[in-house]
Amino acid sequence: xxxxxxxxxxxxxxxxxxxxxxxxxxxxxxxxxxxxxxxxxxxxxxxxxxxxxxxxxxxxxxxxxxxxxxxxxxxxxxxxxxxxxxxxxxxxxxxxxxxxxxxxxxxxxxxxxxxxxxxxxxxxxxxxxxxxxxxxxxxxxxxxxxxxxxxxxxxxxxxxxxxxxxxxxxxxxxxxxxxxxxxxxxxxxx
Amino acid sequence: xxxxxxxxxxxxxxxxxxxxxxxxxxxxxxxxxxxxxxxxxxxxxxxxxxxxxxxxxxxxxxxxxxxxxxxxxxxxxxxxxxxxxxxxxxxxxxxxxxxxxxxxxxxxxxxxxxxxxxxxxxxxxxxxxxxxxxxxxxxxxxxxxxxxxxxxxxxxxxxxxxxxxxxxxxxxxxxxxxxxxxxxxxxxxx
DNA sequence: TCCATAAGGTGAGTCCGACTCCGCTTGCGT
DNA sequence: ACGCAAGCGGAGTCGGACTCACCTTATGGA
Numbered sequence: 196x197x198x199x200x201x202x203x204x205x206x207x208x209x210x211x212x213x214x215x216x217x218x219x220x221x222x223x224x225x226x227x228x229x230x231x232x233x234x235x236x237x238x239x240x241x242x243x244x245x246x247x248x249x250x251x252x253x254x255x256x257x258x259x260x261x262x263x264x265x266x267x268x269x270x271x272x273x274x275x276x277x278x279x280x281x282x283x284x285x286x287x288x289x290x291x292x293x294x295x296x297x298x299x300x301x302x303x304x305x306x307x308x309x310x311x312x313x314x315x316x317x318x319x320x321x322x323x324x325x326x327x328x329x330x331x332x333x334x335x336x337x338x339x340x341x342x343x344x345x346x347x348x349x350x351x352x353x354x355x356x357x358x359x360x361x362x363x364x365x366x367x368x369x370x371x372x373x374x375x376x377x378x379x380x381x382x383x384x385x
Numbered sequence: 386x387x388x389x390x391x392x393x394x395x396x397x398x399x400x401x402x403x404x405x406x407x408x409x410x411x412x413x414x415x416x417x418x419x420x421x422x423x424x425x426x427x428x429x430x431x432x433x434x435x436x437x438x439x440x441x442x443x444x445x446x447x448x449x450x451x452x453x454x455x456x457x458x459x460x461x462x463x464x465x466x467x468x469x470x471x472x473x474x475x476x477x478x479x480x481x482x483x484x485x486x487x488x489x490x491x492x493x494x495x496x497x498x499x500x501x502x503x504x505x506x507x508x509x510x511x512x513x514x515x516x517x518x519x520x521x522x523x524x525x526x527x528x529x530x531x532x533x534x535x536x537x538x539x540x541x542x543x544x545x546x547x548x549x550x551x552x553x554x555x556x557x558x559x560x561x562x563x564x565x566x567x568x569x570x571x572x573x574x575x
Numbered sequence: 576t577c578c579a580t581a582a583g584g585t586g587a588g589t590c591c592g593a594c595t596c597c598g599c600t601t602g603c604g605t
Numbered sequence: 606a607c608g609c610a611a612g613c614g615g616a617g618t619c620g621g622a623c624t625c626a627c628c629t630t631a632t633g634g635a
Contacts (some may be wrong), residue, residue: 203631206583228621239585244623308498308543342558350559353498353542368532369540376566393602396612418592429614434594 210246212236217257225297229253251305251313258302262317265292269324278331279338279378285328286351286370293355294363300355308352322348329377336382347373400436402426407447415487415548419443441495441503448492452507455482459514468521469528469568475518476541476560483545484553490545498542512538519567526572537563 202210216235220227229250233240247253268288272281293300306314306321325344332338350373354366392400406425410417419440423430437443458478462471483490496504496511515534522528540563544556 200582203582205631209584229623230621240623241585241625242583245583250622308546310547310549342562346555346558349543349547349555350540350562351543352546353539353544356498356542357500357539359500365536365539368536372532372540372563372566372569374566375569376562376564379562379565379569390611393611395602399613419594420592430594431596431615432613435612440593 206246209236209238209242213238213243213246213253214257217253221254221257221298221302222296223298225301249313251311254302254305255313255317258299259317261292261299262302262306262321265289266317266320266324269328273327273331277337278328278335282328282332282338282377283371283374285325286374287367289351290354290363290366290370293366297358300358304352304355307348307355318345318348332377332381338377339380342377347377396436399426399428399432403428403433403436403443404447407443411444411447411488411492412486413488415491439503441501444488444492444495445503445507448489449507451482451489452492452496452511455479456507456510456514459518463517463521467527468518468525472518472522472528472567473561473564475515476564477557479541480544480553480556480560483556487548490548494542494545497538497545508535508538522567522571528567529570532567537567 213232213236217227217232220232220235229240229243232253233243236243243253247256265288269281269285272284275281276284289303293303305311306317322344325347327344329338329340329342329344329347333340351370354369403422403426407417407422410422410425419430419433422443423433426433433443437446455478459471459475462474465471466474479493483493495501496507512534515537517534519528519530519532519534519537523530541560544559
């Protein structure tokens with residue numbers, strides 16, 4: 196159903212406006228009712244639902260770009276760093292992304308810690324990205340083998356939700372612990 | 386407000402019935418509307434709300450016993466095992482508890498991964514229990530120091546929510562990775 | 576240029592679940 | 606046995622996601 200017809204001009208405008216309004220609302224506050232988003236975009240809720248199946252689908256769309264970018268990182272990191280360093284950097288990059296705004300953290304948490312089918316694609320993509328990292332590390336004997344990306348993803352899920360004072364330090368610590376834990380059973384243990 | 390007066394007989398009965406109904410509903414299905422719980426207990430929702438501030442408070446109460454038990458474990462484990470072994474066992478014990486029913490997992494997740502004030506007590510208690518474990522481990526040079534129980538708690542949060550096939554294996558793996566990560570930077574590194 | 580028409584937009588309304596309120600009922604101390 | 610505070614019932618409110626029957630308009634073909 197994409198591109199059966201190229202989308203009428205007003206429709207495209209509204210879709211864009213909705214995404215912009217949602218992005219604005221999410222990045223800042225983290226939530227926002229569909230009503231609020233529609234109002235910001237100067238359309239009615241019905242229009243919102245013409246373009247996005249559910250509120251969650253809108254959230255997913257808003258963060259798709261950024262998640263895709265995040266998922267592209269492992270391949271890039273692996274060309275510039277040793278696999279273990281690439282893994283470490285990626286985990287910290289994730290924390291960094293989660294920190295850009297309440298919304299991004301929540302989106303990442305939804306992807307990592309829920310099983311909502313709306314995020315299936317993003318979840319699969321991130322799991323695959325992590326798989327690559329882990330496989331490269333294992334092949335080099337720097338990371339224990341037998342761990343799937345999905346597992347690591349899930350382990351990281353918790354750190355993206357809350358925004359208490361000092362949150363980021365904690366997140367970095369957790370990422371570091373996980374990283375060390377992943378190296379612990381490696382062939383070249385050290 | 387506890388024990389200003391010993392609670393009228395019918396009130397005690399209803400309170401008990403509500404807890405029983407909720408326990409039954411939660412352990413099996415994981416959720417249940419307040420309406421459903423009230424119906425099961427053969428009282429009206431108003432009665433439910435006389436006894437419990439919010440739905441969450443009811444959840445907290447249902448699992449208080451079990452959480453308290455869980456929190457008592459570290460002290461016991463430390464008298465029988467080396468600190469590192471005690472830590473490992475506790476992490477696995479947590480996974481075990483999360484596995485007893487959808488509800489218990491959800492409750493643990495709420496405690497560990499949210500900041501709902503309803504779970505403040507449980508959260509504090511668990512963090513303290515973990516602190517003890519970590520401090521003992523650090524004192525013996527078996528566990529890296531500088532990690533607070535709260536951080537570990539948060540890291541574990543993600544593993545208690547989902548119930549996909551093979552979930553428990555994943556949870557055990559994550560717990561193991563965390564455990565290894567916690568030992569990684571220890572004084573007697575090995 | 577103009578019309579037919581299907582794509583798109585609208586917003587009051589539905590649904591659902593948590594929570595409230597107030598009048599009625601009842602356990603229990605005297 | 607009586608009074609009344611404690612307790613209970615359940616219809617009602619509220620808030621948020623989502624729907625649908627009807628209206629508006631962009632667009633492409635004559």
